[in-house]
Amino acid sequence: MTTVPAYKNVDRPRQDQLNRMRKVAKYRAKGRRIALNSVAVMVFVVAMFPVYWMVSTAFKTNDQIFTTEFIPFPTSFTFEHLDRVLSEGVAGNSIWLYLRNSAIVALGTVAVGAVFSLLAATAVARFRFKGRTSFLIALLVVQMIPAEALLIPLFLSVKRLGLYDQLLGLIVINVGLTLPFGIWMLRTFVASVPKSLEEAAWIDGASRMTAFWKVLFPLVAPGLVATSIFSFITAWNELIFALIIMSDSSGYTMPVALQFFFGQRGTDWGAIMASSTLMTIPVVVFFLLVQRRMVSGLVAGAVKG
Amino acid sequence: MTDTSIARRGGGSASAPAGRPRRSHRPPKKASGLNPKYIPYVLLVPGILVIGALLLYPMFQAFVISFQKVGIPQIRDVNPRPAEWLGWENYTKVFENDIFWSSLRNTLGFAAVTVSLTLIVGTAVGVLLNQLSKRMSTFLIIGIMFAWAVPPVAQGVIWRWLFDAEAGIINWALNLLPDFLSNALFGRADWTGQPWTNEAFSILLILVVTVLWSSFPFVAVSVLAGLKGIPGELYEAARVDGSGSWRTFWKITFPLLKPVFAVLTILSIIWDFKVFPQLYTLMNGPTNREAFNLSMFSYAEAFRSPPKMGSGAAIAVILTIILLVVTSFYIRQMVKSEDVQ
Known part of the structure; x- marks a missing residue:
């Protein structure tokens, strides 16, 4: 006390x-x-x-590039490398052509992949049916298959089907490579839309189709955009199949074309950096656009399942 | 799971739903005359066809080819010969090959080093992001997003340039070190002309740096997302109880983020096991055999003349099996949490 x-x-x-x-x-x-x-x-x-x-x-001139000194800013600012890769290019074609090829492959992949993944994601997120679990497990397992294992059989099939040296062949393969993850990612977006919204539409007399297009689709669209951008980037960056399927230089995509800057007589670093910059710009823009949603999609798709 | 009748009935009566009692909350069927039971299967058809034709069947084919001899006579356009069955010969030959063992060592060593470095650096940056003010963390996220967004081939190009023998910035920076220090650490003072991309070990070193640089942002942003989900009261309680920040990390943050770390580890393993474009660009194609990983070895066997597709397929099958074994735990875990919802 x-x-x-x-x-x-x-x-x-x-x-x-x-x-x-x-x-x-x-x-x-x-x-x-x-x-x-x-x-x-x-x-x-x-x-x-x-x-x-x-x-x-x-954007540096060659004498500022090939020096042992550190030149932090391109004080000799020049467009000569950009001009050169766009006019002369590499391996006999302008960089425009390779950018165009890459864009065709990536957009084609997205166009097909978006439809297919939306259908499949709706099926697994909205319906309970026999074989659903097996399908989901299959989705997971096929993502573990390394592209190298598919390389040889797909190369042989592509040759047999006459798709060798055709951008269409690359599109088909890229759809296969991106679809499992696209479905996996998109289904979390579909599942996050409350089912009661569609049911309300049904009660109001809408058919399944109408409810899907008028109710579910607008709400899933942002997720579909994120998923599509992910597929776009994967297809845009894909190297190994493009290497083996495109033998004619007019069909090269950007990742393949970049390899041809490394010559026997030294490398034209100004040109290769200009081309890499051109290749990187669209990806960076897309990343910054969907940054938040992509992370949540990747993590949710992976963590929560 | 009452829809067991599908297999028996096939698609025959799909368009004849008349007279069947309807549950009240089902939509009217006039627009699509399809029994709702079959809708998911119809929706899945394109997906299943693509996955089956472009992933599962080729995987099976790769397995078959790995027991065959497939070379020029088999793949030529005119009058190809049928593949010759070899049994286990491709595998035994691969196992006798020194390049296989060095590739295996490179693959495993590279994955071990890179995965752990990526996770450590990424987690540290994620924790840092969580401590920063809103403006500062947005600024940093945009910065690391650039590193993440650079296409793999461009990554290879950039780092090859940074490590260039003559004009590379790395050699310039190493030359800045005081001579005695440089001598003591590396036994040399002048780094100009150091050809980093000539030797297997330094190629793999550059590869580690490249992949680490491009993949820590994903880990950081995911860890940040996980941290945002931890209620602040837990940290307050820990502080009240006098727990330091190191202890708080291991006792609160780490256990709660375990699922996130598990996924990040597995994803990193999958990605780092089959890193290809960066390595291809760094050494300008499959040139330096001692620097091969299994992906590059498989590619080189199958597509450099003379093409040995059978042996390339055997290596790819081995790589797949290693990957499946390493990730099977994760798949089991996912399936367990999955099939209920």
């Missing part, structure tokens, strides 16, 4: 102490914020520098 009066006396010094502690905490928080922000800036620089270096090399 002797401690009770003792408390009364400490009242004032405690307040002082508290104030001092608050001040220290405030400084410490400030120091912490500065430290965190500087680490963040460092990570930013490390992540960005290689990309920046690609773009800046593309």
